[in-house]
Amino acid sequence: MNSKKKLRKAGLRATKQRIVVADILFNGQHRHFTAEDLQSEIIKIGKHMSLATIYNCLKSFRDLGVIKQVESLSETAVFDTNVEYHHHFMNEETGELIDIKPSEINLSKLPKIPEGYSQSGLDVIIKLRKNS
Amino acid sequence: MNSKKKLRKAGLRATKQRIVVADILFNGQHRHFTAEDLQSEIIKIGKHMSLATIYNCLKSFRDLGVIKQVESLSETAVFDTNVEYHHHFMNEETGELIDIKPSEINLSKLPKIPEGYSQSGLDVIIKLRKNS
DNA sequence: AAGTAGTTTAGAATGATTTTAAAGTAATTT
């Protein structure tokens, strides 16, 4: 099934722009990318698309669930007076952080570190929602 | 020891502004805050300080190691074609992400979820540096 | 007290993202 059909099936209009983006993204290989990464790629294949459109498109794809947006704690810099190594609970609605002592978490199995690299940090973020 | 002495000992000039910030931050209780949070608090106690100064001050405190800046993956939105639940390696120099399958990580001990909340997500980020 | 280097600040600049509003187009209805 081509991108055009998939878009229609998902309830999105099959615009030229969405088809270009879908054709680039859904080629079978997974990837991490920014809106600008995508725009560069689009320019490389001789096409043009405004950044606003790319953001619109990525957000509708994300809302559809066919891509996801990597979680970033916050758009703004957050500082912490606790300088000990520790992890965080994050209230998803408010962004509020609560400390977790490393002793409260146990990672009994860790993945193999890629060749040529070594681990320089570990962050665990447990996201919370208020009970309904 | 007062803030003035502590700043001097750390090799920073004991400016009026740094003393105000230190007096607010180092009162014994830990906290998470943004530059603007701090500015609001400063305004509340009848003082004035430019945001540029607050950023300067927080960055020098951070570089000293007396506060830390909470890690955020990236300042720009990153999208991922892998919509399955998974974790990430992150190259600290480049920001590049590599997927980690949940089966490669085992959290055998998790902290107690705060009263009235439930867990809505879990993110593990393992930071990497190239071997020297 | 004078000198010097580090610091503060208003305001401009930057970079990512969103908004505006006008023009364009996909899907639907005649």
Place this chain on the structure above:
DNA sequence: AAATTACTTTAAAATCATTCTAAACTACTT
């Protein structure tokens, strides 16, 4: 197939966090 309509795209402006600039200021040294 043309008309209709709602959704989409886009350039440009706006917004927001953060950094930069350059001039005024001030903490510490001599």
